[in-house]
Amino acid sequence: MTQGPRLTPLAESLPASVPFVGPETQERDRGHPFIARLGANESLFGPAPSVIEAMANAASETWKYGDAQSWNLRVALADHLGVGMDHIMVGEGIDGLLGYLVRLTVGQGDRVVTSQGAYPTFNYHVAGFGGELVTVPYRDDHEDPDALIAKAREVDAKLVYIANPDNPMGTWHDAARMQAMIDAVPDGTLLVLDEAYLEFAPEGTAPAIDPDDPRVIRMRTFSKAYGMAGARVGYAIGAKPLITAFHKIRNHFGMARVSQAGAVAALADQDYLAEVQAKVTVARGRIAEIAAENGLATLPSATNFVAIDCGADGDFARRVLSELIARDIFVRMPFAAPQDRCIRVSVGDPADLDAFAAALPDALAAARNA
Amino acid sequence: MTQGPRLTPLAESLPASVPFVGPETQERDRGHPFIARLGANESLFGPAPSVIEAMANAASETWKYGDAQSWNLRVALADHLGVGMDHIMVGEGIDGLLGYLVRLTVGQGDRVVTSQGAYPTFNYHVAGFGGELVTVPYRDDHEDPDALIAKAREVDAKLVYIANPDNPMGTWHDAARMQAMIDAVPDGTLLVLDEAYLEFAPEGTAPAIDPDDPRVIRMRTFSKAYGMAGARVGYAIGAKPLITAFHKIRNHFGMARVSQAGAVAALADQDYLAEVQAKVTVARGRIAEIAAENGLATLPSATNFVAIDCGADGDFARRVLSELIARDIFVRMPFAAPQDRCIRVSVGDPADLDAFAAALPDALAAARNA
Numbered sequence: 001m002t003q004g005p006r007l008t009p010l011a012e013s014l015p016a017s018v019p020f021v022g023p024e025t026q027e028r029d030r031g032h033p034f035i036a037r038l039g040a041n042e043s044l045f046g047p048a049p050s051v052i053e054a055m056a057n058a059a060s061e062t063w064k065y066g067d068a069q070s071w072n073l074r075v076a077l078a079d080h081l082g083v084g085m086d087h088i089m090v091g092e093g094i095d096g097l098l099g100y101l102v103r104l105t106v107g108q109g110d111r112v113v114t115s116q117g118a119y120p121t122f123n124y125h126v127a128g129f130g131g132e133l134v135t136v137p138y139r140d141d142h143e144d145p146d147a148l149i150a151k152a153r154e155v156d157a158k159l160v161y162i163a164n165p166d167n168p169m170g171t172w173h174d175a176a177r178m179q180a181m182i183d184a185v186p187d188g189t190l191l192v193l194d195e196a197y198l199e200f201a202p203e204g205t206a207p208a209i210d211p212d213d214p215r216v217i218r219m220r221t222f223s224k225a226y227g228m229a230g231a232r233v234g235y236a237i238g239a240k241p242l243i244t245a246f247h248k249i250r251n252h253f254g255m256a257r258v259s260q261a262g263a264v265a266a267l268a269d270q271d272y273l274a275e276v277q278a279k280v281t282v283a284r285g286r287i288a289e290i291a292a293e294n295g296l297a298t299l300p301s302a303t304n305f306v307a308i309d310c311g312a313d314g315d316f317a318r319r320v321l322s323e324l325i326a327r328d329i330f331v332r333m334p335f336a337a338p339q340d341r342c343i344r345v346s347v348g349d350p351a352d353l354d355a356f357a358a359a360l361p362d363a364l365a366a367a368r369n370a
Numbered sequence: 371m372t373q374g375p376r377l378t379p380l381a382e383s384l385p386a387s388v389p390f391v392g393p394e395t396q397e398r399d400r401g402h403p404f405i406a407r408l409g410a411n412e413s414l415f416g417p418a419p420s421v422i423e424a425m426a427n428a429a430s431e432t433w434k435y436g437d438a439q440s441w442n443l444r445v446a447l448a449d450h451l452g453v454g455m456d457h458i459m460v461g462e463g464i465d466g467l468l469g470y471l472v473r474l475t476v477g478q479g480d481r482v483v484t485s486q487g488a489y490p491t492f493n494y495h496v497a498g499f500g501g502e503l504v505t506v507p508y509r510d511d512h513e514d515p516d517a518l519i520a521k522a523r524e525v526d527a528k529l530v531y532i533a534n535p536d537n538p539m540g541t542w543h544d545a546a547r548m549q550a551m552i553d554a555v556p557d558g559t560l561l562v563l564d565e566a567y568l569e570f571a572p573e574g575t576a577p578a579i580d581p582d583d584p585r586v587i588r589m590r591t592f593s594k595a596y597g598m599a600g601a602r603v604g605y606a607i608g609a610k611p612l613i614t615a616f617h618k619i620r621n622h623f624g625m626a627r628v629s630q631a632g633a634v635a636a637l638a639d640q641d642y643l644a645e646v647q648a649k650v651t652v653a654r655g656r657i658a659e660i661a662a663e664n665g666l667a668t669l670p671s672a673t674n675f676v677a678i679d680c681g682a683d684g685d686f687a688r689r690v691l692s693e694l695i696a697r698d699i700f701v702r703m704p705f706a707a708p709q710d711r712c713i714r715v716s717v718g719d720p721a722d723l724d725a726f727a728a729a730l731p732d733a734l735a736a737a738r739n740a
Contacts, residue, residue, distance in 0.1 A: 004584025005560035005612055006528060008477040014618040022438035022623070037434070046433045055628065056426035062632065063416045063597040064407070068392035092462065095621050107378040128619050158376060190375035214374025223435075230432040230627030242375055248384040249498050251465050253392065256626040257600030258425065262432065 010108065010130050019120040023330045032328070036348060036355040039330040041167065041197075041305050043227035044348040045279050047262065048272035051228065054265035058258040066257040073260050076267045077235060087211040087237055089246045090263075092254050094196055094219045094234040097246075099125045101217065101236070102159070104245050105190065106131035111155040115143045117168070117336025119194065122161050131158070138339055141299055141307075142171045145181035153186040160185070163194040165201050168334040168344045170301030172201055179207040185215040190242075193218045196234075199225030199273065200280055201302035214239040224304060225276055226266040231259035280304050283347035290357045294364055299342070307334070307342040310364075314340035319370050323363035329356050380478065380500050389490040393700045402698070406718060406725040409700040411537065411567075411675050413597035414718040415649050417632065418642035421598065424635035428628040436627040443630050446637045447605060457581040457607055459616045460633075462624050464566055464589045464604040467616075469495045471587065471606070474615050475528045475560065476501035483522045484531040485513045487538070487706025489564065492531050501528070508709055511669055511677075512541045515551035523556040530555070533564035535571050538704040538714045540671030542571055549577040555585040560612075563588045566604075569595030569643065570650055571672035584609040594674060595646055596636040601629035650674050653717035660727045664734055669712070677704070677712040680734075684710035689740050693733035699726050 023040060027033045037044065046052075070090035078085040091097040098121065106112060108130035114122060116135040126133050134155050136147040143162050152160040162181070165172035173181075178193070185191045193216050198206055209218070217238035223229040233255070236243065266273075287306040288298045299307040310317040314337050321333050321343050333343045345356060393410060397403045407414065416422075440460035448455040461467040468491065476482060478500035484492060486505040496503050504525050506517040513536050522530040532551070535542035543551075548563070555561045563586050568576055579588070587608035593599040603625070606613065636643075657676040658668045669677040680687040684707050691703050691713050703713045715726060 004609065005475055005587075006558050007474050007615060008480075010477070011474045011615065011618060016614055016617040018438070018617065018622055020438075020622070022435065024437040024441060025439055028441065040435055042435060043433050046430065052429045052432075055429035055432065059422045059425035059429070059628070059632070060416065062422075062425065062600040063413050065392065065410055065412060065593075065599045066602075067394040068388070068390075069395055071394060071398065092621065092624055095623060099621060104377050104381045105375055107380070110378075188376050217375075227433040229435045232436075232624060232626050239374065244386055245377060245381065247386040247388065248381060251462065251469060252388055252390070253465060254462055254602060256602050256629055258429070258628055259626055262429070 014128060017124065019124045026325070026330065034330040035328040036352040037330050038346040038348055038352060038356060039332040040229070041224065041303070041346045042229045043224060043276060043304060044346070044352055045227060045276050047227035048266060048269040050269045050272065051226070051262045051265045055258045055262040058261035062257055064257060065253045066255040066260050068252040070255055070260055073263050076264050080267055081209060081237065083209055083211040083237060086240050087243055089236045089243045090255065091234055091236065091246070091250065093223060093232040094194065094221045095121050096232065096254070097219055097234050097236050098122050098192070100246050100250055101192065102126055102129050102131065103249055105158045111157045112159045112161070113148055113152045113155065113157045114161040115148065117334050117339050118143065118161065119163060119167060120335065138169070141169050141339060142166065142173065145173065145177060149181060149184045149186070152189045157189050159190050159192055161192040161194065163196065164205065165197040165302035167197065167303065168332070169307050169339060169342070170299055170303045170305055172205055172302040175204050175207040182207060182213065182216050191216040195219060196221045196224055197303040199277065200304050205302060209237060211237065212239050214242065217242060222263045222266055225273060226263070227276065228259070228262055228266060231262050232256065233259050233263040280347050283353060286350070286353050287345050287347065290353065290360060293357070294360055305344050305346045307344050309342050312341060316367060317341050317343055319367035320363055323366040324359055327359035327363055329359045384498060387494065389494045396695070396700065404700040405698040406722040407700050408716040408718055408722060408726060409702040410599070411594065411673070411716045412599045413594060413646060413674060414716070414722055415597060415646050417597040418636060418639040420639045420642065421596070421632045421635045425628045425632040428631035432627055434627060435623045436625040436630050438622045440625055440630055443633050446634050450637055451579060451607065453579055453581040453607060456610050457613055459606045459613045460625065461604055461606065461616070461620065463593060463602040464564065464591045465491050466602065467589055467604050467606050468492050468562070470616055470620055471562065472496055472499050472501065472529070473619055481525040481527045482529045482531070483518055483525065483527040485518065487704050487709050488513065488531065489533060489537060490705065508539070511539050511709060512536065512543065515543065515547060519551060519554045519556070522559045527559050529560050529562055531562045531564065533566065534575065535567040535672035537567065537673065538702070539677050539709060539712070540669055540673045540675055542575055542672040545574050545577040552577060552583065552586050561586040565589060566591045566594055567673040569647065570674050575672060579607060581607065582609050584612065587612060592633045592636055595643055596633070597646065598629070598632055598636060601632050602626065603629050603633040650717050653723060656720070656723050657715050657717065660723065660730060663727070664730055675714050675716045677714050679712050682711060686737060687711050687713055689737035690733055693736040694729055697729035697733055699729045
């Protein structure tokens with residue numbers, strides 16, 4: 001018998017890590033389902049009926065490969081955003097686009113800057129291409145643009161990542177602060193501005209798009225506000241040379257055809273988006289109420305989730321989390337201290353949040369008695 | 371203004387190449403649609419009604435991320451194939467899986483062996499990770515297992531690729547020949563056996579699956595016989611250590627949820643698959659008839675397409691191809707001589723093939739008069 005395949009030294013060195021354990025995986029491990037799926041910041045309000053209809057109609061055309069240029073979607077996005085379609089790259093979710101971006105820019109030993117405890121899937125891609133991750137701490141539960149830029153300058157970073165609004169904390173900076181960050185990006189560094197949750201943020205959160213600015217690439221998605229996490233449609237907005245570079249390595253026929261059709265329909269249904277935004281605002285308030293009823297504070301949120309401060313350290317919050325999971329409530333929490341004193345609860349409809357409200361007092365009591 | 375992002379030297383060196391220009395792209399360039407879509411080996415017979423129904427039903431659940439483990443699909447595949455589910459990796463089409471596999475195994479300067487004119491998307495991935503492609507010629511319009519293995523041994527290849535049945539020629543080897551190839555794989559080389567078209571081949575084409583054999587990884591898909599090209603569902607079958615390695619780099623939440631649901635339904639509907647297989651057999655015969663009516667020979671095919679020998683050189687076949695496209699018939703052709711004396715026509719229903727039959731005589735005449 002031969003020795004089998006030889007992995008690259010880099011691949012050999014990587015752990016078989018999973019940035020997140022999916023809820024279905026947890027359900028199989030537990031042997032029974034969750035009663036409230038509040039851990040992955042999915043939109044429990046679902047996609048628009050118009051999206052469901054568009055996807056159902058497109059199902060019969062699934063014998064065709066998706067359009068390799070995602071032309072109709074890019075035309076619609078260009079119109080929606082007021083930028084030329086050559087500034088837009090559609091890809092397999094922000095996760096997929098982040099993978100392509102890291103592959104384009106990060107080689108073995110290249111430095112990349114992010115916040116300690118920020119989006120782990122980005123870090124996974126950086127590690128996966130041999131990059132060296134350098135982190136700065138959060139500041140008052142916000143990502144810290146000044147510290148990120150200073151560190152990027154110090155280590156000559158290829159990329160510096162920030163999510164605005166932030167995941168996992170839900171906090172945000174206003175457009176002026178973010179524009180100042182863009183203006184401070186060092187030569188040779190690219191700012192990755194992840195705006196996955198932007199549609200839940202107040203007006204004035206996103207800096208104006210300057211499509212030719214080579215210092216920043218922005219990532220947005222249909223997974224969150226548009227309720228299409230399972231469709232895998234994200235998009236990047238950036239200067240043409242960078243957007244064009246994706247064509248060198250992307251999976252040209254990687255987009256599912258039904259997903260393309262669904263995203264076009266979603267973008268056209270801004271009334272439904274407004275309904276979701278209103279429901280999210282109500283649900284954020286409800287989560288804050290539930291927390292307060294249990295003597296806990298919440299962080300302000302510009303996203304579809306709320307960080308609840310469990311009032312002690314990370315070990316205590318991890319106990320609360322596992323007690324909630326034991327009570328069939330799927331939630332997650334920040335990975336790094338001191339943000340890991342919180343648990344992160346996605347908004348849901350009243351029934352989901354009632355289930356959470358019912359479980360939380362017992363979960364807290366059990367965590368305190370452990 | 372700053373200089374913008376710095377690509378890696380490898381990314382900088384890559385062309386913004388597209389392995390294939392999609393039919394929608396061509397339609398936009400032409401300004402009007404094709405009347406017969408016979409170029410991408412899609413299944414014009416479509417997915418099963420049961421698949422369309424499953425996908426339509428799953429659309430309302432598209433707010434959930436797909437199951438990161440594709441558990442239900444892998445259970446169904448394991449049952450169908452008679453192997454353990456830990457030997458199966460589901461991914462975003464064979465294209466996506468080939469990208470992951472090349473990334474795992476091929477670093478700068480590593481050698482990879484394939485046939486001159488074989489699947490360009492595989493070559494695209496090899497180039498994209500800095501590999502050095504080494505080719506051997508076809509032999510009598512078949513891929514040449516002996517030459518591939520000899521070359522792999524000679525250059526100490528990380529990977530050696532073969533498609534059986536072959537694309538773009540449609541020819542095939544029997545299971546004994548393929549098993550002999552597997553048994554001859556050199557130490558340290560992995561055989562990539564692309565069986566995308568297997569469901570169209572005679573019984574006895576695929577060698578038995580030995581799931582623990584570390585010398586070979588097999589790639590299969592729902593894009594062809596199951597009529598789901600636009601859903602992006604492929605799978606790899608291999609030894610556990612190699613399958614596990616995919617977890618190090620894959621996009622864990624990269625599968626569309628509707629596509630997972632559709633693939634499970636497709637696999638359960640083997641009656642529909644048998645209908646498609648029967649229609650493909652009839653359509654291959656019809657393409658051969660059309661060719662014969664025009665004085666042209668066809669190659670035997672174990673796929674859902676037929677290579678028509680245009681009877682002269684590559685320049686002539688390229689003229690025939692462009693004359694067909696000018697007559698709104700989307701077809702493609704092999705890239706390398708002498709196989710590029712042929713055009714490649716996907717099977718279709720009678721109306722599609724009638725449109726092809728109507729256009730071919732004029733296209734040939736125009737090509738001869740050019």
